[in-house]
Amino acid sequence: MSSDTRSAIAGEEAFLAAYDAAQYPRPSVAVDVVLITVHDGGLWTLLGRREEHPAKDRWALPGGFVEMDESLDAAAERVLTEKVGLADVFTEQLFTFGSPDRDPRTRVISVAYYALVEPALLERASAARGDAGHRRVRLAVPWQGEAGGPVDALDAHGSALPLAFDHAEILGMAVKRIRGKLDYAPIGFALLPTAFSLRDLRIVHEAILGRALNKDSFRRRILDRGLVVATGKRAAGVGHRPPELYRFADRPAA
Amino acid sequence: MSSDTRSAIAGEEAFLAAYDAAQYPRPSVAVDVVLITVHDGGLWTLLGRREEHPAKDRWALPGGFVEMDESLDAAAERVLTEKVGLADVFTEQLFTFGSPDRDPRTRVISVAYYALVEPALLERASAARGDAGHRRVRLAVPWQGEAGGPVDALDAHGSALPLAFDHAEILGMAVKRIRGKLDYAPIGFALLPTAFSLRDLRIVHEAILGRALNKDSFRRRILDRGLVVATGKRAAGVGHRPPELYRFADRPAA
DNA sequence: ATAATAGTGTCTCTCAGACACTATACC
């Protein structure tokens, strides 16, 4: 090690020792997770009714503050495990929301994530922790394509639930991102069980895109890309000719 | 106003008055801006040599801490004005980087932005504030398509500059995002002056994508989409047949 | 047998790449 390098490191150590992290005011940083599933031909997410102020009695995404020693990804995973009871789920960072007044308590910057999960898993996780108050709710997207904008969450009667903070915007950003990504990334598979028919996959795509797709060219496009592999099995008891079941090519057979 | 609503608001006010924002440790939040321009057939960005610890003598993106009363977008704009001397530039949020150890001082979460600017503007801004130490440097992208990964910044001799913190990752994310967005968003125009030839636009696209494009089908694709309008003017003094100059259809003629 | 969906074959349309050809300003 050169003398130059040694003195440079000593300089840095001295600097760090003298650095006072508390000298500037700092915001709180949270993660919020948009958990998306496809069920009954539509998009659903998981929301919890807030029992405390602020935004008491409004519906909010599962979230939590980022610990000082965990990465953002780790915080999102922790929220999924602790608040929803889900692990090993496809999760990606979405966008960071940081309006100064988005939370009335104090400055809270929220790093939003989205996660994709098959309906059966979400159902099980949601039922197992019903006490936490999280409920699966249907999304109503009021725009076409990738226009973007806030998205409503509907209760069982089809009325829009009151959402906390800017969570309608976060939901909208999640839908926009997933729609855009569907074209070139194999994200449909994260929303399906290991074995699925091409019809299942098409319904997932249609739910994400919010429009009907051509049955024949969808089939050909998916098969031509080689992303799915036939399992040789067929669905049973469907009331008509049973479809071949496929699996995602990068996922080992069950 | 109902009695219920009144008491709910009183409850929230009491809650907020009692809320102690300092009870949990909080990270610092910064914005870093990847300023991208196309020049000489390649991608360039603006970096400054750090004069202080940490990462002294390494090269860093222009950035700064987020003030408590400004939005993230406003912080990015402020960095562009104060540190680079640029205003009214196409700017979008890129990604948020939050590894616990990315900055040795303390926990710093960085919300990265990218901005697109035409080379003449950047040259002027960079020259006018040469004292700040920001320099335009060429980017070398070591991967094809949208594979992603860190990106090198080269000095005048073509050697990679030592970059501060995780800024090589941030640069990589910016290139990846711009490559992906080029297909469906009219971002090429932000990198060109008001009037430009289709050749200029193609060179911008080629620099972003890192590969050559077919001249004829590029021309047709751009014209068919109706994104550009002929100005009726032609370039002069180019040593060969002068091309028609176009302008972006959504931008008024100069 | 009927209903209902799975799955195939084929035609057309659009679009991108390839390539040949003409056009035009500067030297």
Next chain:
DNA sequence: GGTATAGTGTCTGAGAGACACTATTAT
């Protein structure tokens, strides 16, 4: 006139939509 690039016309191949047709299972 030579050179370099602008710009056009046309062919081809890939891929998506449309549609007719056959296949197969449950009832």
